[in-house]
Amino acid sequence: MSDGDFTIAIVGLGLIGGSTALALKGFKNCTRLGIDIREDVCKAAMEEDAVDFASTDPSQIIPKADLIIICIYPDPMIAFINDNIKYFKKNVIITDVGGIKEAIVSKMEALLTDDMEFVGGHPMAGREFDGFESADINLFQGAGFLITPSRKSTPSSIALVHEIAKYIGCKRIEEVSPKKHDEIIAYTSHLMHVSAAALCMNPPADMTLTFTAGAFKDCTRIANINGKLWSELFIENKEPVLTEISKFISNIELLKKYIEEEDFDSLKETLDKVRGIKEELLTR
CATH class of the missing domain: 3.40.50.720 (NAD(P)-binding Rossmann-like Domain)
Structure with missing residues (x-):
């Protein structure tokens, strides 16, 4: 042609x-x-x-x-x-x-x-x-x-x-194979949209934009979400998405535990490790 x-x-x-x-x-x-x-x-x-x-x-x-x-x-x-x-x-x-x-x-x-x-x-x-x-x-x-x-x-x-x-x-x-695509996208895209949505579900009633800066914008930008499209995507890719949500909840619970117990050393060690993981991800 x-x-x-x-x-x-x-x-x-x-x-x-x-x-x-x-x-x-x-x-x-x-x-x-x-x-x-x-x-x-x-x-x-x-x-x-x-x-x-x-x-x-x-x-x-x-x-x-x-x-x-x-x-x-x-x-x-x-x-x-x-x-x-x-x-x-x-x-x-x-x-x-x-x-x-x-x-x-x-x-x-x-x-x-x-x-x-x-x-x-x-x-x-x-x-x-x-x-x-x-x-x-x-x-x-x-x-x-x-x-x-x-x-x-x-x-x-x-x-x-x-x-x-x-x-x-x-x-x-x-x-990439369709299966591997869906498994990785469940983390890099679907979980990110789930977490952004969750972050906007219970904001403080008296919060104003004066209280916000880059962190709020970065973490909630994609909460301006197309509900019909993303509901389809989450449900069609249910098993990989649920796997990533479960891992995310476990990580949140671990951080919560360190904060509750005022375990500064474990908290700092975890946050330092996370920073290294993020820096390594940016080189892939």
Whole structure:
């Protein structure tokens, strides 16, 4: 397939989908098409040159697409494929941007026909605001990108997703199994959102912003959370998430014990160890 003879469809033009569309301008001199359930979003995406054309009607877009990037929630993603599978081109390549992989890969392997390919993708970028109005061409600059091949992947389709990740600005690109992806993401992403939510559940009634500084902002930024999306992610990745929550509770209980017992030496030793772990993590 030559440059200029390549069409990409982005399904869901929110923060990630809109940013992906913007960042893909010029990739293989491709045509960028968009699908969204909202007419106003389709119009805005065309006006902002995120896509060459967008529609709320998948039948207008899918038959033209050589590559489809699905940027919607996990459950609607499977429903979208199932409802529109009759429109997909032969040998189409499908990828996604979702935060869980094992369940999605399993469902996609069962759903797709032999002449359709699927490569899981997960750009490690985002922000606490949703919607196309928050889309940013530079969102992925310097970010990580995880590729989760499936039984429906080929070396060429994996290479294409790798090429796309690099083109949109991602610097650290790794292939990993869907299972390992979900286990590690349960810590690096899901637990972080759980802890941020928990930190905002019982604030002091008389607290004002005068009492806050960087620590409060850093630890609670992602508590501005999309409840529907993150409820899906937590439950779909339940076992790894519960494992990480249990470890987190054990660590909190240990710190609580040292404080209760005024065990300065153990507390300091633990905090010094944590500082070393954090510094080492930043070198990986």
